[in-house]
Structure formats: structure tokens, C-alpha cells
Amino acid sequence: MKIVTWNINGIKARLDNLLTWLKETDADVICLQEIKSVDENFPRLEIETLGFHVETHGQKGFNGVAILSRTSPDEVLRGLPGDDEDDHARFMEAVFSTASGVVRVACIYLPNGNPIDTPKFPYKLAWMKRLHIWLEGRLALEEPIVIAGDYNVIPEPYDCYNADAWLGDALFQPETRNAYRMLENLGMTDAIRAVSDAPGLYTFWDYQAGAWQKNNGIRIDHLLLSPEAASKLVSADIDRQVRSWEKPSDHVPAAAVLAF
């Protein structure tokens, strides 16, 4: 089973790219972020025609997540628990049955958190704490779990082209990196880092200042695997060539293959 995360930066603007990519891919589950669409306007028919089941959790204008899958999920849940005041559409989870048991896939769009001297940064850290608490509860089920998404976290200095440029940024703050490490400390495995410790494994390049041409990227889209999922990890990779397409998202797909 191949599970992919991809921040598409607008489903309406990216539909042609997504359909082209879906026609070529062997992915089984695709977690999308920043669909920037309400559920009613999501182009589900075009995607269903290609053989995918579609589940969305959108809102007007920004944020929004979706899970596309070859098979229908047994269960879908929307929204990250822990704050009834939080109306951002940033989290959904789906449970799939396979021949060798269930797998739970969470699709997350973790808050950016910039600038750090505004309420956006504490919102990010609080969201990460809520994710941590949610995960503790799910881990008790001892299921294979994959948390796939745009984490807006640069885990380590070699996950960016120039670490000095990210000092003071919410994506690279010590508190941010620590919260990510705390998820790993619960027993989660970063799928990309489980297969390679190479530098330059980026998933995002800014639209500005020729970042793509200079390979001035960062690795912020991740797949964290519970122990039961990590034991089934076969491979993981980043589909970076998509960034060179016409009218691309600023993020590219990252994937993990599990032996289900």
C-alpha cells in the first residue's frame, strides 16, 4: 500500500496537475492539503472517474484537507479534538481494511505559525500539543497509523538549503522542532528519514526568488509511522519532478510504501 501526502495549494488551480498525476500514480491513498475549497465545490466527479473514493474536509477560501483512496474507508473522522473554538479545517482520519488488517491514515495540515510574535505561533504549538494527545489515544489501539501531511516543520538543519535563513521562523523554532521530536518520541518513525539520511530531500520550494531553480528548498511534508506501520515500511520517496510542471504547487508529493 502506497500512501502519499501532497499539499496542492488549491484544488481548483491544481486540478489539471492532480488529474495528470493521478493517472500515472500507483498510490492507494492520497492525502491532500490546502484544497482551499468548500466540500460542495470539490471536483469529486473528475477524481472518482479515475477510480478513487473521495473524502473531503474543506472550508471557504483557505486550509482544507482531503483523502483520496482506491478503496472506500471503513470510517472517516473530521477535525482534531481538543479545542471546540478551532474552526480551521486541518485534520481528518480514515481507517482502511486490508488483507492483513486495518491501517489508520490521518491527513494533517499543521498551522504555519508565522509570524512568531503573533497569536499564530502559540496556535501552532497548541495544535501540535493537541495532535500529540490525539496520537497518544490512537497508539493505545496498537494499530498501524500513518500521519501524513504538511507539518510546517523543518525537523533538522539538513532539511533545508540554508538553515541560517530559517532562524526565527515558526517552521524551524526550537519549540516547533521539539514538538515534532516529541511525536517521534512516542514511537513514531519519519518514513523518509527511515530510508535515507541524505541532505537535500526537500518537499517545498517557494515561488519567489527562483527558489526551485536554486534548489532552495525545505522538507516540511512528512509521513510519521506508528511502530505497527513502521515495521511494514518498504520504501519512501519524494516526487520532486512535479515541481517543474506548468503551474505547479509549491509542494510536491511525498510517499511511503507499506507491506499490506
Added chain:
DNA sequence: ATGCCAAACAGGGTTTGA
């Protein structure tokens, strides 16, 4: 250091993003 780029909403300029 940041809005140089991009998308949404709306129908111009603001908000958001990383």
C-alpha cells in the same frame, strides 16, 4: 529582511501562505 509569487474572494485590494 521579506510578500519578489500565487491563490481565493471578489470584481480591487486584502488575506493567507512559509
